[in-house]
Amino acid sequence: MSTVFMHSVVSVDGFIADEDDDVGPLHDWYFNGDTPIAADQRYDHSGTGSGFKVSRASAPYVRSMWESTGTIVMGRRLFDLINGWEGHPPTGDHVVVVSHRPKPEGWHPEASYHFVDDVTAAIGKARELAGGRAVSVNAGSVGGQVFAAGLVDEVAMDVVPVVFGSGKRYFGDVEGRHLLEGPHVVVQGEGVLHLRFKVRRQGPGKPGP
Structure with a gap:
């Protein structure tokens, strides 16, 4: 069965964007290096024409994560903000959007984007599409719901040395205490610390208390 991991770039105080959905300097490290992540960059998300260079x-680390990903799960708010990467996700072959609204009429019919109105059904669809590869869930409100439902196997954070003070939280509105295992991946990059934790379970499919 596909591993489901929750992922985002995050400030040291736990935010993935400010109150206006502005990521500020959080993603600068994706473009400030000298090493391309992939030779075939299907869509230049940098806006500079040079693609991702870390x-x-x-x-x-990033290359391995991207190559292992088959499906991305995201919320409708993020989809609308970035217009679904214009049908070209940075990694994976499929995208599942958690939304009560359908795909916009005529929007990139060639792209494998699927709109599902329930997080449990969304993960089921994402696993089906991934074909054994990993499922990457964007952190934030929807990611927090997937995490709270006990459907996340691992938490992946790219921690950037910036303090936002307020904004959109990595875990959304998750309540209660949830335990993770000690980090099994720790990679020090330039301007970013890559961390990956397994979710501690208590009983089938449930995060530990």
Whole structure:
């Protein structure tokens, strides 16, 4: 069965964007290095024409994560903000959008984007599409719901040395205490610390208290 991991770039105080959905300097490290993540960059998300270029320390970690991902799960708010990467996600072959609204009429019919109105059903669809590869869930409100439902296997954070003070939280509105295992991946990049934790379970499919 596909591993489901929750992922985002995050400030040291736990925010993935400010109150206006502005990520500020959080993603600068994706473009400030000298090592391309992939030779075939299907869509230039940098807006600079040079694509993703990270430090030599970050490149193997990011490349491995991207190559292992089959499906991305995201919320409708993020989809609308970035217009679904214009049908070209940075990694994976499929995208599942958690939304009560359908795909916009005529929007990139060639793209494998699927709109599902329930997080449990969304993860089921994402696993089906991934074909054994990993499922990457964008952190934030929807990611927090997936996490709270006990459907996340691992938490992946790219921690950037910036303090936002307020904004959109990595775990959304998750309540209660949830335990993770000690980090099994720790990679020091230039301007970013890559961390990956397994979710501690208590009983089938449930995060530990």
